[in-house]
Amino acid sequence: MSLDHARLALADQGVTLLPGVVPAGMLEALRAAVAESRALERPMSRQVLYTHQPAPTDRPPLSALMDQWLSPFQHEGPGSTRAVADAVRPLAEGLLGEPGVLFQDLLLVKRRGQKAFPWHQDFGYWPVDRPLGVVLWVPLQPSDGESGALRFAAGSHRLGPRPVVDLHNGRPQQAGADLAFDPTAWPTFAPTYAAGDAVAFTPTTFHASPAMVRPGERAAWSCIFLSPQVRWCHANAPNHPLCRVVADGAPITEHPHA
Ligand SMILES: O=C(O)CCC(=O)C(=O)O
Secondary structure (H helix, E strand, O other): OOHHHHHHHHHHHOEEEEOOOOOHHHHHHHHHHHHHHHHOOOOOOOOOOOOOOOOOOOOOOHHHOOEEEEOHHHOOOOOOOHHHHHHHHHHHHHHHOOOOEEEEEEEEEEEOOOOOEEEEOOHHHOOEOOOOEEEEEEEOOOEOOOEOOOEEEOOHHHHOOOOOEEOOOOEEOOOOOOOOOOHHHOOEEOOOEOOOOEEEEOOOOOEEEOOEOOOOEEEEEEEEEEOOOOEEOHHHOOOOHHHHOOOOOOEOOOOOOO
């Protein structure tokens, strides 16, 4: 599929599969980043981001769902994903149709016993003012539903921003908020990913991943490139760690946010 076709599919469906776009060397580098993050005991995210209030005390740690390292591209040397993020930038910019600002990336490892990730949009977790950007999700081995591969509600980006979800229970974080999203109302796009496939989706496309039921683990890497039109907006996710370092209202910049 050409990049133009993929950009149109992304606009229309909110998601598009990009077969064979990630070379073996990049997958190897990302697997090495997972191994290095573990070997160096880099801290994993301890909890789901509760965007507007402290984590409720009765919630388990994030490791009930997944092992996650936030923004490994910001590190230098071993375990850094910076080179891979730089290498996929042209793809992301081709999909955006404009220059991209690398906002954050994630290493995401799912093992048997960890729970399913519920339906959610990503935009509500970010301290930015508009959902203009593209998320690339790259499984580091062939993946399907039984290994907890990411799936999508095709077209659901048309709902626009909906309340941010508590990933431990799939309900809105804010008491009384109405998610107004029914996954059965949208066609489910649940690819079987071959090695080297990636999927692109928008910040408001609802997505979820089932529990891993195979032995071993499912590792994935995701990265987010935003439009340069986007501005920091602390009010969208005041508890995001970047709110401590970026100026509210300023155009977004890349790490180190000087
Ligand atoms: O990798 C996964 O299974 C879920 C990741 C996800 O949904 C996210 O990071 O927003």
